[in-house]
Amino acid sequence: MMKLTSPLQAPVVEARTTIEHVLTLDCAEAPGIVHAVTGFLLEHGYDIVDNQQFGDRCRGHFFMRLHVARRVEADAGVGIEGETPAAEEAEERFRADFAPLAERFGMRWELHRHGAKRRVLIMVSKFGHCLIDLLFRAASGELPIEIVAVVSNHRDHEALVEWHKIPFFHIPVTRETKPAAEARLLELVDELDAELVVLARYMQVLSDELATRLTGRTINIHHSFLPSFKGAKPYHQAYERGVKTVGATAHYVDSELDEGPIISQQVMEVDHTYGPEELVAAGRDTECRALSNAVKWHCEGRVILRDNRTVLLR
CATH class of the missing domain: 3.40.50.170 (Formyl transferase, N-terminal domain)
Structure with a gap:
């Protein structure tokens, strides 16, 4: 995003970067799982890049994989691939805040940085x-x-x-x-x-x-x-x-x-x-x-x- 403070001044570019994660989860089927997960992502400022899910009706089990992205501040002097203090803080907050939701539905879940080797x-x-x-x-x-x-x-x-x-x-x-x-x-x-x-x-x-x-x-x-x-x-x-x-x-x-x-x-x-x-x-x-x-x-x-x-x- 660019901000112009004066016609005579050069544009100031906000240093921001996008962090992307992959969230995978599975649990027993129950009403409201998708609503709860997508609502959590919305509240925490994440966009859903891709979503795949499967409900195993024979076994009553639900599976989901989401590729999500969020814009964060890019700290000066740090690389642009999401390895910033702001990105690490966002990931830690995600894990801490998502844990109660996962516990409510009895989920097994994992969070990984998208594209990480x-x-x-x-x-x-x-x-x-x-x-x-x-x-x-x-x-x-x-x-x-x-x-x-x-x-x-x-x-x-x-x-x-x-x-x-x-x-x-x-x-x-x-x-x-x-x-x-x-x-x-x-x-x-x-x-x-x-x-x-x-x-x-x-x-x-x-x-x-x-x-x-x-x-x-x-x-x-x-x-x-x-x-x-x-x-x-x-x-x-x-x-x-x-x-x-x-x-x-x-x-x-x-x-x-x-x-x-x-x-x-x-x-x-x-x-x-x-x-x-x-x-x-x-x-x-x-x-x-x-x-x-x-x-x-x-x-x-x-x-x-x-x-x-x-x-x-x-």
């Missing part, structure tokens, strides 16, 4: 196509992530990762060393403040304890259209069944092998001419796309996890 740790074994795809999409800005480290039980991709100027950690895993290896992984997650762990064809089964510790913040790519063909060599299983479609599934990790809540799936048509190796090759693109979609949607706050299902608001 999430800190991601990637795990990989010998197959590198999903890792390479994530490295490219992160570097090009397609994914809102900062890859803070890559962990592998092999050294095959060490040079590539270090070329990207990303720390690489080699943690070998055997039956005897698995507890120590998983302990080291948890240390890295804490030390690097990783918000999400991505298993980009990491071919080691996580222990129940580790899977439980990382519930809701670990995404795995399984090279099959789950729930079909779980476990090892799913493409070979698919070949034996003469499938006409192959696919890949990105899902949250839990204590059950390949049973976690599904986030994203991709498929492609094949036919009887495809042998096991041709199915493996054909499936690589579906794996990359399913995993990158899952990472993107998770980091944008579009996935709400409830029980063993996910709701995707996009």
